[in-house]
Amino acid sequence: MTTATRPLATSLREFDDHRLSPHTGWTRDHWAALADRLLLAARRYASASHARIAFPGAPGGYGSDVDALEGFARTFLAAGFRVAGEGGRDPLNLMEWYAKGIAAGTDPRSPERWVRLDEHHQARVEAASIALVLHLTRPWLWDLLTPKVQERVVGYLAPAAEMEYPPINWIWFQIIVGQFLASVGAPFEPEVMDAGLALADGFARDGGWYADGPERSYDHYAGWALHFYPLLWSEMAAGDPRARSRRPEYLGRLERYLHDAVHLVGADGSPLVQGRSLTYRFAAAAQFWAGARAGVPAPDPGLLRRAASGIARHFVERGAPDADGVLTLGWYGAWRPIAQDYSGPGSPYWASKGFLGLALPASHPVWTAVEAPLPVESGDYGLVVPAAGWLVSGTRRDGVVRVVNHGTDHSHPGSHLTDSPLYARLGYSTATSPLLTGEHAGHPLDQSVVLLDAAGVPSHRTGFEILATGRLASGTLVGGSRWRAHWVDPEQESPDHGFGRSGATRLGPWVGVFSAVRGAWEVRLVRVAAGAGEEPGVLHVGGWPLPAPAPAESRTATQAEASNGTLRSRIVGGPGLEACGVTSAEGASPLAPWTLVPWCATPAPARPDTWYEAAVFLGEDGEPPAVEWTGPSALRITWPDGTADEIDASPAATVAPA
Template identity: 50%
Template structure:
């Protein structure tokens, strides 16, 4: 068992929060109504950027004020109170963008309403009657607005209307009932929640779809509106956290998967939500420790920067990681990861002994049914890997481009998906694709999950997809989903993964070909490594990339595959140069093609893999000489089959 790192004291949490607030507030407008840190203007314009900067830092300020019960934070209270008064004053040149002017105001309004409720005695109750009425008028357009997308946005309407109800403003019980019903329809197995009707599983599950029900339940009057649902919401969060704690890397990094990664340590939010909700299955000490490891990971990597600012990037500024609409105030949704400072110094969480994360306690091998993930974590290197067969941010039955953020076959806590323009057009890393003579690669979204299960020392997952090329549309909306365009079908492909430790045995079967077999090749890509000092080799069907002790390798099990390294520049938030090990072979239909895909940071055994397939039974002798027998998943089970 590895040693559990020492957690920050509450004073250290407060110091970090104060540093973030000080850095951002230096860029406030004269009235304080807008905070616009330096950086490229967001896709929604300068006015929205300023509102985001205010509302998202107001989250952090509100946690700070609530945690101190309003004592000793008068300057924060005064600053944000003045900003609110100016923001809702329709005659003030620094007034806020209204919901009727831009939809993004609906998002930011929820943060404002949430914190006005949380800090009610120190801010709302002290605002003048005119300002209070202007706040109500500013928030009122939410009522009856049916243009909210059917995603985590549902909670923005619920939170705002709950606050309006508590202060005598307009509200609609039908709106709230409809939104809560939508939340329930988005529920999936084991506490997971889809962010909309697509196969969309990412950090929004935790930092939005689980966080808001917990915070909403504590708002004034919410208990009456909840009608007894809170216990059910807490039970779902409780179950989700059992999986979420297993997704944190040994170095504290969250999984590098999904959109809005510039929110960074917002990934700590669901752990604090678990503390607030007093979930029964995970101790407060482990939940605080999980949040601490994530926030400290970024602090240790220079976040915030030398000016005390959160930039659009991961460990450093890298604008491509942001969505097209993101502006310089957007990263401050990271404030959610500091929710714990809203708990006062006498709360038991601050004295609870730290308990190790799953990856700090021992190797992890876990299946998560809803997103179709196999989770494999190895204590020796602290890496958590996800092999993905059910998540692509696409609507089932559609043919769209693969989003690098969602549709790749694997994600980890030490690698990042390639994220340049070419990556959206051409799946490369962590992929199994058909490539035509011109070098164009197929996509697999929307994928169909065939199943995921654990078999003793291995886990197995599989999916089937229609392999297709995409001729992109001229205009694209970059909100996380893959590119759209005219699809040309190449065939049908089944991919089955057998996972053990740092290894994935990837089995690919072309079930149907819609093109001539000699017109395409089958290509498989391994993990992308990025950064300085990359070393690579490729020969005899084995391609390897190394960065220090970290190794990414793909090895063909058949002898007739070629191997090479694909290099990309300015395509990864982790480093300027990225390299992907690749193998390629013929595209024969009806036979399994196999490769061993490795991501290892501790020099695990690198010997050959032996494979024998008898029907659907796969006998594998792994590089460390351990032999396993696994029944592959190659078709969807009948509804009444023994699962």
């Protein structure tokens, strides 16, 4: 078997260096070989003049022309990083190959011409990748284009100055394109740049985090877009007073954010399975390379590379790219339900952002430092992310990172939308995926607290109000949220962009949830208020959705526990939550053929103004914590490690003003 025909994961092991990289074995050679494999495979799907790369698969929601532009622009990112880091050395002839495509794509008379920015809004996204790479590879590509082609490129990009961009991460596409235009002497109004930068400044939140727009939108876009572009723009605009004044702020935010980000990678390299656009896969590594490129004081370069290489290796060893060297719509292998309506066969190649590290030379400290262990490999920890309302728990024994979510729903208080599985669940982890397809994608089951109406339909929580999140002196994490339980008949005509939908709504009672988190356990406290909306129905509490090779065994439901041979998902219900069981969902996540969700519930409608508790577990094994109520909203929790905490859950018992 030749190197070309062996599985990629196998051939990459030839480069392993466990002295330099004791945790992953990965070096710059692995990354370069992976990039080359993807770029060479992409050529098989290119048009005659290379302007369009049409990967196999059903067209995306925006049509084949957009899909082919994405295929070009997003692979061009990887090519640009590859050549920039080699100082122009280009044995694969990448720059000449893509230059031919640029000449054809910008030619309005060519049958391969690109969709223009004023023809389809997605072209505004792809234009930013083209502009960024033209900047990074200027001596080896832009400067060698003929004046006529340069003129056509400027004409293609120029509409960005006059167009409206959504007030989310997209504003950076306009800024990047505008900065490139200015650098080649093309007109770009300073007022447009100032307005875009001011809008982007408004995305900044506590702790170095960014929200993707005005809503509570916290996901991987914080790293692969909202930290990625500011630092690259400030390089492009070096010497500009606007960049000079902002760059220190960008660096400070990135350093603080990366402290949290390295705590969100599992020991097996899995990023958090949360938020939209997950099919971009190892684009999640871009944030760590951005930190290395910017020279942030911490985390150190060995830890940044450990996180980035762990993510890439995680996917490569699980089948991405596939045997043909293609990144399909999916997570590991092809799994179309992970895509949003805007995703097409070329979309996964935003994974190219994960190759930003290749734009750094082999002599850079991020490539020469010895790998440092991830936080989850060093010990157990609890971390509060106030901006996102996340309680983060990592455990060394199983290498799993868990997030209990009391602050993110891709919406705002009082919105009463359906719950997106990607944003509004009560928990996410590096070892589980929410149920993304099937009946429970729209009817919350996993990591949920719901009321069932008379027809057995569960309520939603999007639009909740955030209660305080924090950390006790013992290290236990606490936080909560409250919301009007509501039922929504969603508008099916609206596009699926990964977040909740509006529709005709019925309001139910207020529900308050308070969480105490330590290690692999969460004690989840629930109270349903009286006197608002429909009378309470059955209270149903769902646990972690465990990937498994087969459904749960059919048996009398005497416990709420599931196992896949490695991890267990378990709920131990307190008084009043005596009904319990495990629901098996087939094909509902990209991690395994089946997903097993343990749950507990009240056998009859929930009693108003009464506390219910459940201990929720994801890990290898362990005894549950003991809960003792010492007052109307006060309790004592004794954890398996012997730590005892006095908890005041009263904020979750208070009904918010109407």
